[in-house]
Amino acid sequence: MYFVHLVLRNPDLQQPSDADAEYVRHMLWDGIETTSLVEHIRSRPFRHGVNLGLFFRDYIASADALNLILDQYIGWLMTRLPGWTVVPPTEPGCGRQYQAGDPPSAPTKLGNIMSSESAPSDGLHVLVTSVASDAHTWNLVYLQLALQEEGHRVTNLGACVPDELLVDECLMLRPDLVVISSVNGHGARDGSRAIAALRAHPDLAALPVVIGGMLGIDGGRGTGHTSALLAAGFDAVFPDGVGIASLLTFIARMSSRVRS
Amino acid sequence: MTCDFGTFVRRSAAERILVVQPRMGVSDPVRMRAGIAATKDAGTRTAGTITLDSYTRVGEHGRVRSALAAGGELNGYPIVDHPADVTRAMLDGIVSDSFPVQVRHGSPKPQLIVAALMAAGLHATEGGPISYCLPYSRVPLSEAIAAWRESTVLLGTARDDGVRPHLETFGGCMMGQLCPPALLVAISVLECLFFRAHGVDSVSLSYAQQTHPGQDVEALRALRALAAEFLADVEWHVVLYAYMGVFPRTPEGATGLLADAARLSVRGGAERLIVKTVAEAHRIPTIEENVLALRIAGDAARAEHLRLRTRPWRAAEDTGIAEQARAIITSVLDLAPVLDTALLRAVQKGLLDVPFCLHPDNRGETGATIDGAGRLQWTRIGHLALRGLAETSCRDTATAAGLLRSISYLERQYDDEPIERMARAGW
Numbered sequence: 037m038y039f040v041h042l043v044l045r046n047p048d049l050q051q052p053s054d055a056d057a058e059y060v061r062h063m064l065w066d067g068i069e070t071t072s073l074v075e076h077i078r079s080r081p082f083r084h085g086v087n088l089g090l091f092f093r094d095y096i097a098s099a100d101a102l103n104l105i106l107d108q109y110i111g112w113l114m115t116r117l118p119g120w121t122v123v124p125p126t127e128p129g130c131g132r133q134y135q136a137g138d139p140p141s142a143p144t145k146l147g148n149i150m151s152s153e154s155a156p157s158d159g160l161h162v163l164v165t166s167v168a169s170d171a172h173t174w175n176l177v178y179l180q181l182a183l184q185e186e187g188h189r190v191t192n193l194g195a196c197v198p199d200e201l202l203v204d205e206c207l208m209l210r211p212d213l214v215v216i217s218s219v220n221g222h223g224a225r226d227g228s229r230a231i232a233a234l235r236a237h238p239d240l241a242a243l244p245v246v247i248g249g250m251l252g253i254d255g256g257r258g259t260g261h262t263s264a265l266l267a268a269g270f271d272a273v274f275p276d277g278v279g280i281a282s283l284l285t286f287i288a289r290m291s292s293r294v295r296s
Numbered sequence: 297m298t299c300d301f302g303t304f305v306r307r308s309a310a311e312r313i314l315v316v317q318p319r320m321g322v323s324d325p326v327r328m329r330a331g332i333a334a335t336k337d338a339g340t341r342t343a344g345t346i347t348l349d350s351y352t353r354v355g356e357h358g359r360v361r362s363a364l365a366a367g368g369e370l371n372g373y374p375i376v377d378h379p380a381d382v383t384r385a386m387l388d389g390i391v392s393d394s395f396p397v398q399v400r401h402g403s404p405k406p407q408l409i410v411a412a413l414m415a416a417g418l419h420a421t422e423g424g425p426i427s428y429c430l431p432y433s434r435v436p437l438s439e440a441i442a443a444w445r446e447s448t449v450l451l452g453t454a455r456d457d458g459v460r461p462h463l464e465t466f467g468g469c470m471m472g473q474l475c476p477p478a479l480l481v482a483i484s485v486l487e488c489l490f491f492r493a494h495g496v497d498s499v500s501l502s503y504a505q506q507t508h509p510g511q512d513v514e515a516l517r518a519l520r521a522l523a524a525e526f527l528a529d530v531e532w533h534v535v536l537y538a539y540m541g542v543f544p545r546t547p548e549g550a551t552g553l554l555a556d557a558a559r560l561s562v563r564g565g566a567e568r569l570i571v572k573t574v575a576e577a578h579r580i581p582t583i584e585e586n587v588l589a590l591r592i593a594g595d596a597a598r599a600e601h602l603r604l605r606t607r608p609w610r611a612a613e614d615t616g617i618a619e620q621a622r623a624i625i626t627s628v629l630d631l632a633p634v635l636d637t638a639l640l641r642a643v644q645k646g647l648l649d650v651p652f653c654l655h656p657d658n659r660g661e662t663g664a665t666i667d668g669a670g671r672l673q674w675t676r677i678g679h680l681a682l683r684g685l686a687e688t689s690c691r692d693t694a695t696a697a698g699l700l701r702s703i704s705y706l707e708r709q710y711d712d713e714p715i716e717r718m719a720r721a722g723w
Contacts, residue, residue, distance in 0.1 A: 076436070171432040173471070173653070176654055177652050177699065178699055178700065181695055182696035185696060192654055194434065196434040
């Protein structure tokens with residue numbers, strides 16, 4: 037699957053919002069047929085505009101073919117968005133190509149379980165996610181609500197998140213904090229792999245990443261995994277039973293450091 | 297082994313007998329056979345279940361084979377990786393006209409599973425392109441729709457062997473909690489239309505027990521009315537799932553909730569019930585716990601049938617569930633002549649939008665809560681075709697604490713009394 041990154045700019049847009057990003061995405065979907073080569077579109081607010089990511093199905097044979105298609109889509113967008121400009125992909129033709137066998141990436145939730153349009157500016161941008169093998173989601177929903185109540189802006193990747201998707205989202209979004217939550221007992225194993233993938237990128241070496249939940253199948257408190265996970269690169273570990281207050285305290289201390 | 301699943305349930309319904317069924321799956325064929333046999337001999341009208349393991353569900357057959365080679369346990373029966381004749385031998389002498397077996401899995405891409413169960417002589421399974429995609433996977437919906445189309449067509453070819461294959465939709469469950477009934481009813485009907493469109497004409501529509509019995513009875517009646525309308529040329533029945541959310545922890549609480557599920561099945565006209573056991577809140581149940589649950593449910597259903605004979609028939613309340621569900625269904629069908637396209641577009645546009653579902657393709661603009669009386673209510677309807685039909689007057693209580701309260705609502709209700717008694721007895 038090919039990923040192409042476009043930036044749309046509108047100098048009249050002082051403070052682009054999720055609604056603006058959504059508007060652009062819908063505008064583009066309206067111009068694309070369902071049998072088109074586009075698998076997913078992601079969009080998010082960006083400085084004076086919208087960051088747009090297009091995921092193409094992986095049977096585009098050549099860079100030229102991809103360019104033709106992109107020209108068509110960009111042309112469509114420009115007729116529907118007067119006053120906007122497009123910064124096309126810097127690499128000629130393709131963006132990153134995912135390896136065969138990877139579960140395809142998918143659009144990111146924009147944290148819209150609870151209306152969060154008015155996130156206070158002193159909140160952090162927190163990325164909430166699960167690990168590759170975990171399909172549970174109520175823990176992620178709960179975390180998102182708790183963090184939003186504290187005034188933070190949340191992007192929720194949901195369940196079964198492959199390592200590559202987590203890395204790409206972090207590179208694209210540059211969140212202030214990543215919270216990995218897993219309750220299926222495989223969190224320690226999957227989490228170690230995920231943190232290694234994140235820390236392998238120089239850009240993400242200093243990104244605050246924490247993990248919590250039922251991280252092992254041993255029942256009990258599961259604190260046995262904590263030192264190994266910290267050594268692997270996590271900034272904090274919250275094993276099952278510790279409760280959300282510890283996470284919120286950690287974040288509060290983080291925020292005051294970030295601000296000062 | 298030719299037992300039509302749909303025929304079996306219809307015959308039982310004509311005798312006013314509720315078919316009860318467990319969830320059950322172990323990797324060793326000998327123990328799996330023992331579990332199925334125990335289900336058959338439970339002492340009440342049952343259907344058997346083979347629940348598949350989670351590696352098979354997500355297609356990680358390398359992991360299945362490593363686990364089997366190492367002699368390890370899986371959390372279900374790996375029907376794809378056990379040879380077909382092993383599974384046939386396991387079922388030999390057990391499956392019959394009066395005891396069918398259904399395969400339950402949860403896979404968004406079930407082609408291999410369907411092929412394997414057919415090779416083993418089985419013809420009944422469950423799921424759906426939306427219901428087995430959005431809740432537990434990350435697979436793009438377009439891929440799940442294509443995969444379920446292929447799987448349904450494949451299953452439909454069983455007709456050439458003189459059997460009538462059967463598909464149950466999981467649409468009545470979705471996230472298991474906090475979804476207003478109209479949407480569950482609509483998804484069930486739509487997925488059965490999908491099955492019919494791709495060649496399977498014996499289906500069951502599901503509905504999961506929720507937090508208010510009166511609301512649930514109305515939902516079940518709405519489901520039956522819409523099935524009669526949209527699936528008139530198809531053999532169908534309704535299956536109820538005992539509550540799929542956080543289950544009571546005390547044995548009395550769990551038993552009470554299960555018995556209420558059986559009573560709800562009878563009052564709402566469901567022909568089949570998937571039970572839960574006293575172990576639900578703690579671990580995977582043993583065979584004995586499953587058999588006990590089947591008996592409890594069967595007894596409660598029989599008692600409810602008798603009770604209803606001597607009581608006047610009470611009409612269900614009408615809070616508009618059928619109307620809302622029909623509006624959702626028609627808004628989806630209007631999107632495209634081909635149902636596969638319509639389902640995909642519907643989710644893209646938010647005409648189907650499941651509250652609290654984090655799947656990337658789900659728009660996530662709807663919300664729900666439990667009101668003071670215990671009924672599920674919409675807090676936000678997003679782009680669902682419910683304008684003017686659904687009240688969203690409940691204040692949005694989607695706070696973290698509110699979520700915990702909603703999720704634990706039934707558990708607290710059913711456990712409170714037994715725990716009170718234990719406390720008073722000095723435990």
